[in-house]
Amino acid sequence: xxxxxxxxxxxxxxxxxxxxxxxxxxxxxxxxxxxxxxxxxxxxxxxxxxxxxxxxxxxxxxxxxxxxxxxxxxxxxxxxxxxxxxxxxxxxxxxxxxxxxxxxxxxxxxxxxxxxxxxxxxxxxxxxxxxxxxxxxxxxxxxxxxxxxxxxxxxxxxxxxxxxxxxxxxxxxxxxxxxxxxxxxxxxxxxxxxxxxxxxxxxxxxxxxxxxxxxxxxxxxxxxxxxxxxxxxxxxxxxxxxxxxxxxxx
Amino acid sequence: xxxxxxxxxxxxxxxxxxxxxxxxxxxxxxxxxxxxxxxxxxxxxxxxxxxxxxxxxxxxxxxxxxxxxxxxxxxxxxxxxxxxxxxxxxxxxxxxxxxxxxxxxxxxxxxxxxxxxxxxxxxxxxxxxxxxxxxxxxxxxxxxxxxxxxxxxxxxxxxxxxxxxxxxxxxxxxxxxxxxxxxxxxxxxxxxxxxxxxxxxxxxxxxxxxxxxxxxxxxxxxxxxxxxxxxxxxxxxxxxxxxxxxxxxxxxxxxxxxxxxxxxxxxxxxxxxxxxxxxxxxxxxxxxxxxxxxxxxxxxxxxxxxxxxxxxxxxxxxxxx
Numbered sequence: 001x002x003x004x005x006x007x008x009x010x011x012x013x014x015x016x017x018x019x020x021x022x023x024x025x026x027x028x029x030x031x032x033x034x035x036x037x038x039x040x041x042x043x044x045x046x047x048x049x050x051x052x053x054x055x056x057x058x059x060x061x062x063x064x065x066x067x068x069x070x071x072x073x074x075x076x077x078x079x080x081x082x083x084x085x086x087x088x089x090x091x092x093x094x095x096x097x098x099x100x101x102x103x104x105x106x107x108x109x110x111x112x113x114x115x116x117x118x119x120x121x122x123x124x125x126x127x128x129x130x131x132x133x134x135x136x137x138x139x140x141x142x143x144x145x146x147x148x149x150x151x152x153x154x155x156x157x158x159x160x161x162x163x164x165x166x167x168x169x170x171x172x173x174x175x176x177x178x179x180x181x182x183x184x185x186x187x188x189x190x191x192x193x194x195x196x197x198x199x200x201x202x203x204x205x206x207x208x209x210x211x212x213x214x215x216x217x218x219x220x221x222x223x224x225x226x227x228x229x230x231x232x233x234x235x236x237x238x239x240x241x242x243x244x245x246x247x248x249x250x
Numbered sequence: 251x252x253x254x255x256x257x258x259x260x261x262x263x264x265x266x267x268x269x270x271x272x273x274x275x276x277x278x279x280x281x282x283x284x285x286x287x288x289x290x291x292x293x294x295x296x297x298x299x300x301x302x303x304x305x306x307x308x309x310x311x312x313x314x315x316x317x318x319x320x321x322x323x324x325x326x327x328x329x330x331x332x333x334x335x336x337x338x339x340x341x342x343x344x345x346x347x348x349x350x351x352x353x354x355x356x357x358x359x360x361x362x363x364x365x366x367x368x369x370x371x372x373x374x375x376x377x378x379x380x381x382x383x384x385x386x387x388x389x390x391x392x393x394x395x396x397x398x399x400x401x402x403x404x405x406x407x408x409x410x411x412x413x414x415x416x417x418x419x420x421x422x423x424x425x426x427x428x429x430x431x432x433x434x435x436x437x438x439x440x441x442x443x444x445x446x447x448x449x450x451x452x453x454x455x456x457x458x459x460x461x462x463x464x465x466x467x468x469x470x471x472x473x474x475x476x477x478x479x480x481x482x483x484x485x486x487x488x489x490x491x492x493x494x495x496x497x498x499x500x501x502x503x504x505x506x507x508x509x510x511x512x513x514x515x516x517x518x519x520x521x522x523x524x525x526x527x528x529x530x531x532x533x534x535x536x537x538x539x540x541x542x543x544x545x546x547x548x549x550x551x552x553x554x555x556x557x558x559x560x561x562x563x564x565x566x567x568x569x570x571x
Contacts, residue, residue: 051449077451085449091442102439105432106451113432152450 001028004160004191005050005081010059012042012049019045021215022059027160032182032192034206034223036199038236042215043195044086047162050193051083052076063160080108083162084149086195090137097133099148100124100155107156120155127151127181143174150181154190161185163194167201175201199237203227203246211236257426257510257571264513265419269412278407285411285476286524288418289315290516292472293493294500295421295509299465301498302507303434304458305441306356307364310371311497314466315473316488317374318344320384322474323483327392328383332399337413337474344470345463352459359444375489389484396478410479414472421468425509428464429571437461492537496523499540502547505556510570514555519543 005027012020020042027033035043048054050061052073061069068076082103091099097120104116104123111119124130127147132140140148146166153161163182167175179201186192196202202209203223211219211226213235219226226232227246233239252258268288272281293315300308318340325336355366379387400406428434439447440454448454477483496519504515519540526536551558560567 053445053449072453073449074451074453077449083449085446089443089446089449091439091446093442094438098435098438102435102447102450102452105435110451113430113435116432156451 001030003027004029004031004064005193006062007050008060008062010046010049010056010061012045012054012056018215020049020056020212023212023215023217024059025210025217025220027191027193029159029191030186030189031207032186032194032205034202034209035193035195035212036197036202036209036226036236037212037218041212043212044164045215046212047083047164047193047195051081051162074106077107077156077158078110080157080159081162082107082153082156082158082160084146084153084164084166086164086168088142088145088149090140090145090148092136092138094137095134096129096137096140096148097121097124099137100151103152103155104157107158109157116155119157120151123151123155126154126184128177143170146170146178147181150178150185154185158190160191160193163192163196165195165197167196167198179205199246252423252427252430255426255430255571256569258423260510260570261419261422261426264422265415268415268418272411281408281411283521283524285414285479287517287520288414289472289476290497290500290520291418291513292414292421293469293497294504294512294516295418295425296465296467296469297497298425298501298506298509298512299428299437299461301501302512303428303437303441304461305444306458306462307498308367308462308465309364309494309498310367310369311465311469312489312491312494313371313374314344314348314469315476315493316483316485316490317347317378318470318473319477319483319488320378320390320473321470323390323392323477324384326396326478327390333410333475333478334413336478337471340474341467341471345467348466349459349463352462353455356455356458356462371489371491371494375485378488379485385484387485389482389488392478392481396481407479410475413475417468417472417475422509422513424464424468425512426571428461429509433457433460496540499544499547501554502552503543503554505554508554508556508571511554511556518555 003026008024010020010023023046037043049056052071055070063079063081066079100120100123101116104111104119124133127150129147129151137148150166167178170178175198182192182205206223209223209226210217211232218235219229219232268284272284297308297311300306321340321343322336325331325339326333351370358366378384384390397403397406400409436452436457439452440457444454500515500519501512503519505511523536526532547554556570
């Protein structure tokens with residue numbers, strides 16, 4: 001499969017903190033790439049660099065055949081790279097439908113209002129929020145707000161979807177539903193790049209995993225490779241038996 | 251379609267009342283009262299585009315009105331232009347200024363933007379007060395002959411009145427059109443969460459600059475019309491700082507983000523203000539009322555009269571925008 005996104009030697013410093021340092025990786029088409037690492041490892045910063053919220057100090061990001069280094073988030077979405085936020089950012093005063101309509105209006109296809117509303121209704125059905133379409137976004141539960149984040153991003157018709165901890169804070173049932181949803185998204189040909197702390201889930205979902213620690217890439221490989229890597233165990237997983245535990249259940 | 255929206259017809263009904271009332275009685279005093287209400291509606295409707303739609307508080311909104319007045323009066327008295335072209339030119343000039351200002355100032359957010367708008371008002375006031383072609387602090391007067399093209403001063407008063415009503419109607423229709431457009435959806439998204447809006451694909455900087463510029467156009471046209479009607483202008487009446495604040499009170503009172511609410515707040519407050527101003531005992535007491543009203547609205551009814559209506563008659567939400 002061809003390469004969809006490539007970062008080469010990306011670095012970002014905030015004052016005295018080297019948040020991300022010399023990170024390179026690729027995402028292929030229709031691939032789910034997981035991003036794990038301890039708190040403060042620079043995962044969300046890396047997301048912010050990829051979708052243009054931060055400009056990298058060094059390094060280059062290519063999406064498709066375009067150099068997107070330094071493009072603003074609103075330009076990156078138009079090329080087909082959408083994201084969700086770890087701390088959900090619903091447009092509180094607007095309805096669920098309007099939230100998703102915004103995504104469709106200003107996404108890759110830049111739809112007109114009417115067409116955007118159709119797309120939004122469609123996406124809401126996919127994520128299971130259709131019956132809440134006219135509720136104000138602020139009235140949703142956390143799980144529903146996370147779905148709303150995903151719906152808004154999906155409405156932009158992305159080629160690559162960045163999911164920042166969409167499973168955190170959900171109950172086991174909600175986690176299972178979200179995993180289902182992510183699988184369906186990939187089946188539709190969208191690549192997924194996801195940050196997650198819920199190990200079982202990310203091990204099950206990902207084709208490959210990148211591990212960050214102190215802003216640097218510690219390891220990269222298939223889930224079993226990563227889970228049995230001694231460096232990863234020491235820095236993050238903490239238990240040498242964990243690989244077997246994580247991989248046995250499905 | 252806009253023709254299917256009750257608020258659109260409500261706007262025309264309001265305009266019809268404004269046209270008919272003074273005409274029926276040929277009542278100049280009533281006309282003068284109503285023109286002040288119409289100007290308040292123009293200012294507040296356009297202020298609403300910034301505060302209500304985009305979530306950016308503009309404390310210096312009156313600068314558009316005053317600057318429009320200056321440009322209009324200058325074009326008519328010194329350059330000998332006709333009123334309509336002078337008014338439109340004033341609108342365009344002020345809009346372009348606002349666009350240039352906006353692209354710089356609108357990178358600021360929240361309180362910093364609000365402060366910058368105060369700065370703009372003070373700076374323009376200071377500039378105009380020292381600008382020779384515009385008569386420095388004594389301002390400009392319109393010679394009596396300037397009213398000839400409109401059939402003499404008496405007739406010109408009626409003509410400007412109807413032009414102001416037209417601008418009022420346009421202001422409300424503009425608000426209605428923007429509210430249900432893709433552009434408006436982008437503005438509302440910026441109001442709710444600007445960072446999220448940008449990540450969703452909205453070029454917030456450009457959107458904000460455009461709406462800032464748009465919100466300058468009709469107030470500037472109205473300023474040109476009103477100062478032509480008054481026949482004179484000077485910095486202290488063109489840039490009345492208190493009016494800027496009172497505009498915000500009117501908007502909050504009626505209900506920010508709503509077209510009918512903005513007009514209602516403007517109308518109610520302006521009538522109350524005129525009553526207090528002309529009452530011999532209560533002169534200047536209107537500022538006390540304004541302060542009190544603002545407190546009451548912010549504390550107890552943050553979405554204004556319309557918000558209150560929505561709460562008790564939920565169905566009104568579809569009719570009254």
